[in-house]
Amino acid sequence: MTIQDIARLAGVSPATVSGVLNDSPLVNARTKARILAIIEQHKYKPNQVARALALRHTGIIGLLVKDISNPLYSKIALGVEEICEQKMYNVIIGNTHKEWQREVSYVNILKQRRMDGLILFPLQKGVDLGHIHELKKDRYPFVLLAEVPGIETDVIRADDEQGAFLATQHLIRLGRRTIAYITGPASALASDRRRNGYQAALTAHDLLPKPQLVWPGGWCVEDGYRAGMNFCMSPGFCPDGILCYNDSVAIGFIRALQERNLHVPDDVAVIGFDDAGFGAYLETALTTVAQPALAIGQKAAELLLERIGQKGANEDVQKVFLPTQLVIRESCGGLAKGSYHSSMKANEKHTEHSNHILEVST
Amino acid sequence: MTIQDIARLAGVSPATVSGVLNDSPLVNARTKARILAIIEQHKYKPNQVARALALRHTGIIGLLVKDISNPLYSKIALGVEEICEQKMYNVIIGNTHKEWQREVSYVNILKQRRMDGLILFPLQKGVDLGHIHELKKDRYPFVLLAEVPGIETDVIRADDEQGAFLATQHLIRLGRRTIAYITGPASALASDRRRNGYQAALTAHDLLPKPQLVWPGGWCVEDGYRAGMNFCMSPGFCPDGILCYNDSVAIGFIRALQERNLHVPDDVAVIGFDDAGFGAYLETALTTVAQPALAIGQKAAELLLERIGQKGANEDVQKVFLPTQLVIRESCGGLAKGSYHSSMKANEKHTEHSNHILEVST
């Protein structure tokens, strides 16, 4: 069933049918109604592939993340989808698995498929950025979810410095004085920014940032556990507050502390970053800095759609750093422990959608 | 840059270029090499939209789930993507948010976009299944991730009964005698199957299934918490083992038990279902039944691609119920507590990719 068939059935030309499909004001109301009836009756649905070819745009955007099973990214994806749905766009998601090769090949595939634009979380350090440069050169609409060195483009991300500042300040206000920062992986620019925020907060409160208090961590629970075991072992350090690169590291770190008979938060307060996961449901619920994941996705999609609209005309690069939010739970003290109900309430208030991660099967 | 341009540049016809693009054996090796060089030099990439129109297939499949930020679904998506990548297919993911309206509209959109096939996790109870019927009638290739009443089609899912049987048996072998089942939401067919498995295990071990021991739960942590509070309150029940519909419910339930000063696993053993989340990292790591999420995605994609290949010819419906696996951690006893390292090891062994959920930001 094609537009031709409908035209024949209605005794008009395909162009007229096309007119009603795209509700052009030119077509007579009566014929329009008649054609609509026939379309309805035959359940005719236009072929979007043909349409895309004629129109030279597909109405699909590509979203490239490292791993959609990471709750942070899936929430971003939700935000992207939400905006795109309103604007009648569809989203195609690709997982790069942190592999450069996949990232490049995905970008190429999506270009060949004539996606109208791309949102991507790129590899940042120590890789060839040719594909990003090329997007820029071709004026292909795209927005990044993380900066890439040496390329000026649209970027939407959380304000890591502000978040780490908030977290560190929280620890200081709680009376902690020896505060450590457990870093992320070396490749993460975000970890550097969080360290900066951490140090800025220390300085702002007349505490001296000591390099020994910055300890290498990583991105997963195991990394945090390892860091926790090593850190505690080194003699001479007795931190009473720990800011971790992210929640996973914090959880691993806490576990290590427990194994060493250190109590959280009494002996040492621990704070995470992201709040994309399940920190709220640990026995000692994790205090953390919530990334506005949904908003990042929405904003990125909005900006991209805008860029698509202006067809590479506009030159002004937009960099948006969305504010994070402190989510106070139990791992730093300052909240009655065991008050599960109020803790859950507090959590709900701060982190919209934060429970989605817990909706497992049905 | 189109195929025409390349043809002109090479002094051949578009048909010949098309030949080398699809490496037809008909075209001469020398001309092929020459054309290839020109293609390379100009970085020409064929327009897949045009190709799709001519070929009448897009090389894209649609995946519809309730919520991609649910780790179970994102792992399934990973499996789907993995297979599709091998076969040069792309995947477009849609979130239905458990809303019938969205499910229907997504199905229509994806059909109009001429997706070559669909994988969907449909709403199962109390909704109009017209769109599924229509897919079936149109011989549109699709596979479901959950049965839908009254329609015989391909289904790939976990073997819920077997899983619940395994779990219940585990509790029994650990010496538990009063075992309760906390159900999922009323709309979940899977919950009924898990109850069946639970009852079968009881019967198989000469324990009498008592209706009072089947207690309404739900799908999220809050539901489990609520169930835990209510259940404990009812006089006359002293279960020493609890099988929960899923991990989230189990976590909420455990929390409730703790608030009522019941110890897990000493007083009561608790076991979850899915293992898609973070149960491994709780203070009392959660024993659970792992769904083979990745395998479900892979199998579904393989079957779908096969169906696409046979163009609606084959009639035999395939129903595949993949076996689940018991993941023994701490919440039922039977594993030394505090042995974090070995617990993590054990977990790795059982649940491939299970840590992905913990990779938050970089």
Next chain:
DNA sequence: CTGAAAGCGCTAACAA
């Protein structure tokens, strides 16, 4: 082995 021609299903000038 290569090229000419028709067509995939839709849109967009331009005529009528």
Next chain:
DNA sequence: TTGTTAGCGCTTTCAG
């Protein structure tokens, strides 16, 4: 207001 015509960029018989 509607129809005619000419593409969009690729594939595919069918001649040569």
